[in-house]
Amino acid sequence: SAVISQKPSRDICQRGTSLTIQCQVDSQVTMMFWYRQQPGQSLTLIATANQGSEATYESGFVIDKFPISRPNLTFSTLTVSNMSPEDSSIYLCSVVSGTDTQYFGPGTRLTVL
Amino acid sequence: GESVGLHLPTLSVQEGDNSIINCAYSNSASDYFIWYKQESGKGPQFIIDIRSNMDKRQGQRVTVLLNKTVKHLSLQIAATQPGDSAVYFCAEGEYNFNKFYFGSGTKLNVKP
Numbered sequence: 001s002a003v004i005s006q007k008p009s010r011d012i013c014q015r016g017t018s019l020t021i022q023c024q025v026d027s028q029v030t031m032m033f034w035y036r037q038q039p040g041q042s043l044t045l046i047a048t049a050n051q052g053s054e055a056t057y058e059s060g061f062v063i064d065k066f067p068i069s070r071p072n073l074t075f076s077t078l079t080v081s082n083m084s085p086e087d088s089s090i091y092l093c094s095v096v097s098g099t100d101t102q103y104f105g106p107g108t109r110l111t112v113l
Numbered sequence: 114g115e116s117v118g119l120h121l122p123t124l125s126v127q128e129g130d131n132s133i134i135n136c137a138y139s140n141s142a143s144d145y146f147i148w149y150k151q152e153s154g155k156g157p158q159f160i161i162d163i164r165s166n167m168d169k170r171q172g173q174r175v176t177v178l179l180n181k182t183v184k185h186l187s188l189q190i191a192a193t194q195p196g197d198s199a200v201y202f203c204a205e206g207e208y209n210f211n212k213f214y215f216g217s218g219t220k221l222n223v224k225p
Contacts, residue, residue, distance in 0.1 A: 001159070031211045042202060043157070043215040092156055096211045101147060102204075104156035 002027050002095050004105035012111045013083055020079045021108045023093030028073035031096040034066070037107070038089045046091075049076040083112045125222040132190040134219045136203035139184065145208035148177060148188045150199045151218075157202060160188070164208065190221075198223045 003026040013019050023032065032049040047068055048056040055068035070076040080087050093105040126132045138146070144165035149157035163170045163177045163186070170177050176189040190197055200220045206213035 004156075033212060035215075042217045043204075045212060045214060048212060101159055101162050102211070102213060103159060104149075106156045109154075 001100070001103050002029055002097055004093060004095060004103060006091075006093055006105040006108050008108060009106065010109040010111075012113060014113055015084055017083055018079055018081045019083065019110060020077050021091050021093075021110075023076045023078070023105055025074045025095055027097065029095040029097040032070055032076045033094045033096075033102075034068060034076070034078045035092040035094060035104075036089045037092060043092065046078070049078075080110065083110075085112045088112045122217070123220045123222065125224060126193050128193060128195060128223055128225050130193055132188075132193045132197070132221060132223075134188045134190075134201050134203075134221065136186050136188075136216050137184060138186070138203070138205040138216075140205060140214075141181075141184065142207055143205040145206050145213075146177070146179060146186050147204045147206075147213060148175075149202045149204065149215075150197075151202065152199045160201075193221075193223050195223050195225060197221060 005024045007022045034046040035043040036046055037043045045058045046061045046066055049068050049070040051070045051073055065081055067079045088111050090107040090109050092107045094102050096102050147162045148160040150160050151157045161172045161175050161177050163179050168179050174191045179186045200218045202218045203216045204213040
């Protein structure tokens, strides 16, 4: 399985600021996704990060709030813009490689004050 | 996204007993299902998966059962150990689209 790392692992941010989370994979992967996991809850898919084109967002998520980049087959970023306390969550990167299954990174724990 | 739910939000079992965690899904087009284990402070860890052309798949101490008729799957853990204590999620999706939607999760507590 692919080895996935995320930076930062955690952060505490002020309301109104933005944070960019990085996801790095140790091998080229077909698909990359971003999920949000609010405290004590399940995972919600934010978007599919498409290599070389705009991300595909799920219902309830928009590019202005969660801009995503994927410049190549091993790296993606998610930005949480104009943050509010409601954005406090764990943000998770996941990947699918070929016909393999979906694997997750360790997550980024975000607290917004 | 599709609605994927679970029957039991928490489950407590004695060490050594077998555990069964259930999950219902709503999208009849889903053809691929995954069980994940998530320990505190970590990302979800893949346990086992099953395609819709199967109704049972076994791994090491784990078995997944799929009933497409009633859109239900379960995860059976044999001889549950303290290290199995975690939150378990099922995820459903369409394999060709390679994206998945998650159920609400079941917390498994293993009592020594």
